[in-house]
Amino acid sequence: MDNSAFPSRARARISTALAVPLALMLASPVTFAYTTFGNGQGSKWDDPTWGTGATIYWSFMTPGVGLGASAPSGWSGTNSLGTGGPGDIRTIIDAANGAGAFDTALQRAFDTWSTAANLTFIQVADGGGDFGSSTSPDIRIGAFHFGAGDLAGAAGFGPPGDDLNFPDALAGDLALNDMNNFAIDPGNEGDPLQTGPGGLYLNDIEGLLLHEIGHTLGLGHSDVLDGVMCGYIYPGDIFDGSACDYYHVNRQLAADDIAGIQAIYGPAAVPAPGAAWLLGSGLMSLLGLARRRSK
Numbered sequence: 507m508d509n510s511a512f513p514s515r516a517r518a519r520i521s522t523a524l525a526v527p528l529a530l531m532l533a534s535p536v537t538f539a540y541t542t543f544g545n546g547q548g549s550k551w552d553d554p555t556w557g558t559g560a561t562i563y564w565s566f567m568t569p570g571v572g573l574g575a576s577a578p579s580g581w582s583g584t585n586s587l588g589t590g591g592p593g594d595i596r597t598i599i600d601a602a603n604g605a606g607a608f609d610t611a612l613q614r615a616f617d618t619w620s621t622a623a624n625l626t627f628i629q630v631a632d633g634g635g636d637f638g639s640s641t642s643p644d645i646r647i648g649a650f651h652f653g654a655g656d657l658a659g660a661a662g663f664g665p666p667g668d669d670l671n672f673p674d675a676l677a678g679d680l681a682l683n684d685m686n687n688f689a690i691d692p693g694n695e696g697d698p699l700q701t702g703p704g705g706l707y708l709n710d711i712e713g714l715l716l717h718e719i720g721h722t723l724g725l726g727h728s729d730v731l732d733g734v735m736c737g738y739i740y741p742g743d744i745f746d747g748s749a750c751d752y753y754h755v756n757r758q759l760a761a762d763d764i765a766g767i768q769a770i771y772g773p774a775a776v777p778a779p780g781a782a783w784l785l786g787s788g789l790m791s792l793l794g795l796a797r798r799r800s801k
């Protein structure tokens with residue numbers, strides 16, 4: 507159902523080094539299986555220091571833009587997403603599920619990540635460059651023809667090694683394969699995915715986008731079978747990927763996915779004002795209680 511590809515320099519940095527200190531901190535046999543494109547530094551948006559949050563700007567690539575020189579070999583066509591033509595995945599999804607359904611699924615995928623870690627996503631207008639040829643905004647989403655026989659649903663490219671000093675035009679680009687079949691699965695989390703023509707599983711668009719956005723944020727593949735970031739093997743990957751569960755609705759992050767994204771960006775931001783007030787008032791009550799007791 508899915509594929510991924512990364513800037514080559516990012517791929518070389520895949521590491522599980524963080525799994526050991528995290529496990530030690532927890533003082534339990536739990537280990538994490540997530541992988542990242544950085545190794546405790548960089549391959550994240552904004553400040554390359556791990557544990558710092560990021561504000562990430564994203565756009566839909568302008569309909570009709572081409573494939574730049576950095577596109578994977580075998581890809582062809584121009585960006586079909588948003589054209590309104592017969593191959594436009596947004597048109598297909600909205601026709602089956604109602605106007606706005608595609609954009610809602612995408613927004614939910616962004617929200618799932620920003621609920622888990624210190625991330626803010628802001629949609630902006632696209633600058634109009636070809637795939638892989640613009641450093642602004644950070645994440646750009648489009649759809650092209652992948653190579654003949656390529657069954658991947660999409661590909662997401664990781665963040666720059668150093669976003670502040672060395673912006674990378676390919677970094678953050680997310681391409682759907684418009685030769686593939688997509689749907690919004692009617693089931694709930696964990697339900698079997700519906701099948702389409704030929705008995706093939708349809709790509710649930712929210713789950714797929716959730717996974718690909720994970721790549722654009724700096725996460726590689728894990729071997730957690732029901733994890734959002736579970737993935738196939740590629741040269742350089744550490745997992746054979748043969749048993750990932752691509753057959754059930756998966757729109758919620760596993761604990762391992764959350765640990766991975768929090769290692770890079772830190773936990774989700776400040777508590778809501780109401781929660782802060784409750785905490786403060788709780789402390790006051792405790793202090794008052796202590797004072798009363800001491801008398």
Ligand SMILES: [Zn+2]
Pocket residue numbers: 508509510717721727737738
């Ligand atoms: Zn992947």
